[in-house]
Amino acid sequence: MPAAGLLDDLAGIVGGAHVLTDPAITAGYLTDWTGRWTGDALAVVRPGNTAEVAGVVRRCAESGVAICPQGGNTGLVGGSVPPVGMPAVVLSTARLDWIDDVDVPGRAVGAGAGVPLARLERRVHAAGLAFGVDLAARDSATVGGMVATNAGGIHVVRYGSMRAQVLGIEAVLASGEVLRRWRPLRKDNVGYDLPGLLTGSEGTLAVITGVLVRLVPQLRRTASAIAAVDHPAAALRVLTAIEEAGLVVCAAELMIRRGMDLLAEHGHRRPFADPPPYLLLVTVEAAGADLAAALEAAGVADAVLEEGSAAQLWAVREAHTEIIARASTTPVVKLDVSVPLPALGDLIDAVDPLAAEFGARHIPFGHLADGNLHVNLLDVDPARADELTDRVLRAVAGLGGSISAEHGVGRAKVPWLDLSRSLADLAAMRAVKSALDPRGTLNPGVLGMASVTPPGRGL
Ligand SMILES: Cc1cc2nc3c(=O)[nH]c(=O)nc-3n(C[C@H](O)[C@H](O)[C@H](O)COP(=O)(O)OP(=O)(O)OC[C@H]3O[C@@H](n4cnc5c(N)ncnc54)[C@H](O)[C@@H]3O)c2cc1C
Structure with missing residues (x-):
């Protein structure tokens, strides 16, 4: 052997x-x-x-x-x-599953790269604080993997993505040397931001072994609603109205009627008996009555509201990924992309006919406030998956968007790198890699x- x-x-x-x-x-x-x-x-x-x-x-x-x-x-x-x-x-x-004691006054905690997000969240919560990034894969996704992909998730609108949480990092470089920057400083402008460079490097520059992350205060009072809207542009207008009412938005997600129908087929309760074309799921740090008033002032005709963790409303959104995977007859073509906010509706309108042309079902959902859509194409003939991907990503580029909003490039999007990065940009990235x-x-x-x-x- x-x-x-x-x-x-x-x-x-x-x-x-x-x-x-x-x-x-x-x-x-x-x-x-x-x-x-x-x-x-x-x-x-x-x-x-x-x-x-x-x-x-x-x-x-x-x-x-x-x-x-x-x-x-x-x-x-x-x-x-x-x-x-x-x-x-x-x-x-x-x-690599250790978690340090939570530094409450310093609002920071160090954790091994292999710690699952949900475990970190529980530890931090018990200390009276919170972690700013959250996503549906929390039981398995690790802190190291989230740094390596610069994960986004549902609270980017409030706290930024993983890069904004990283205060320090420990990583093994390809040479076997250990790079360690490990101080809970909010400001530290001494030379290149190497922790920032390793964030989003997808395992190509170093093996991250530990991360020191900033923590945020726990949300004391929250309310969530799923509001019926007829178009992504309308969802954005509602969001603006909520902000103008002085409410702090913690999450804003977009869903679509086809997603509701699919969930219902798999035993989930619909938030509305007759689902509207689009649904806005919004969480604010405010009382339910204030959110209800803001939605009414924004002209929302139909909404379901829940105070506190709003587990039932969020279950609707979080069930999407798994049910989409289960419902497709072939591996789902999942394209996580972003476009300028006003172009969200145009993107959905551009992908729908492409999906129809390829005999696929298109069930998008995403992080509305970040202009981040998860394009999910079900039942795609695997032999034509690349061709459909190409057409969708070119449509994204045509709208001034990015071929990867938060999941990274991995192996899946390598052929389309030049749609989002110039030759000079790619050459600089290769130079970093070879160094x-x-x-x-x-x-x-x-x-x-x-x-x-x-x-x-x-x-
Ligand atoms: C149901 C579901 C929901 C999701 N929701 C979101 C979401 O809302 N937002 C979002 O951004 N992502 C989301 N994801 C994608 C995924 O959870 C994230 O990309 C996550 O950050 C991956 O973490 P992981 O530990 O599973 O990494 P892995 O899948 O194991 O690895 C991902 C990449 O990081 C590299 N890597 C992993 N660990 C290290 C390390 N210690 N050092 C160096 N490189 C490393 C790997 O080589 C690989 O390139 C979701 C996934 C699922 C299944």
């Missing part, structure tokens, strides 16, 4: 029990959440601390073996699984970055 020497050495670093090779066990690490991407790996390696991560990175680099860092494997663009046809290991961060990972060991292929160079030493 050619990899035996390497695997023995890795077992020497992390312990034999944490070098997984049994296909029945590794299968779950090799296919991504969408089911569209499957890779090959010599093993799944699960280091338990930063020194072990550094040892694994060094040993793999010596052998020219690629490393695919993996957190919760909830990524939606194929970046969390290794490439096909190249010696690679999956480096799972599952055992930090000259042999291309880290996540080759992701973000269109080059593959591992021939090994200097055999396996």
Whole structure:
């Protein structure tokens, strides 16, 4: 077995029990959440601390073996699984699961890269504070993976995306060196923002082992509503009216009648007996009566309102991803894109006929306030998925949008990078990559970055 020497050495670093090779066990690490991407790996390696991560990175680099860092494997663009046809290991961060004591006066907490978001949220909440990023995959998505993808989620309108939460970072570079910036400073302008650079780098520049994040006050009083609207532009007008009424918007999501119909087919209760063309789900930090008054003043004819966590209203929105995946006869073509706010309706209008042309169902939803639409295309013939993707992403670019709003590029969107980045931009990104990972060991292929160079030493 050619990899035996390497695997023995890795077992020497992390312990034999944490070098997984049994296909029945590794299968779950090799296919991504969408089911569209499957890779090959010599093993799944699960280091338990930063020194072990550094040892694994060094040993793999010596052998020219690629490393695919993996957190919760909830990524939606194929970046969390290794490439096909190249010696690679999956480096799972599952055992980097420590959480420091919450620094309440400093409003910060440090956590290992493998900590799932929901665990971090519970810990921080118990200390009387909150974390500014939240998303439906919270039980599995890890803090490290969220930094690596610069995750967005439902509260970007209030607190910004993951990049805005990162105060410090610990990461193992491709050389095996450990980069650590770990001070809870709100302002620190000494040179390049390396934590910011690693945020959104999708495992191509370093393996993130720990993150120091800022915390925010808990929301004391919230109210949510699902409001019936006839167009995305109307949803934006309602949002503006809510803000003009002096209410602080914490989340604003857009859903569509076709999504409601699909949810109902899968046993979910509809918020309205007769769903309107579009639905705005909004959460504000205010009393329910104030939200009701703002909606009325905005001319909303029909709305369902809930105070507090509004679990029932949010369940409608959060059920979308899973039910869409279940309902499609083929792996869903999921395109997370953004456009300027006034173009949201135009985008939906542009994609609907494309979906019809390809015999697909289009069920979009998204983060309205961020101009971020999740275009979900169901029942697409896999042989035509790239062709449809191409048509949709060109429509997005034509509207002045971005081919990736918050999920990243991964492997899925590499062919379309030039729709959102100029040649000079791409060249600068490659220069950064070759400075930090000259042999291309880290996540080759992701973000269109080059593959591992021939090994200097055999396996
Ligand atoms: C139901 C559902 C809802 C979602 N909602 C949202 C949403 O609202 N907003 C949003 O932004 N995303 C959303 N996502 C996508 C996904 O949850 C995020 O991209 C998340 O940040 C991925 O975290 P992860 O730990 O699962 O990373 P993985 O899927 O394991 O990895 C994602 C990428 O990060 C890299 N990576 C992971 N860990 C590390 C590390 N420690 N060091 C270096 N690189 C690493 C991987 O190599 C890969 O390129 C959703 C996904 C699902 C399934």
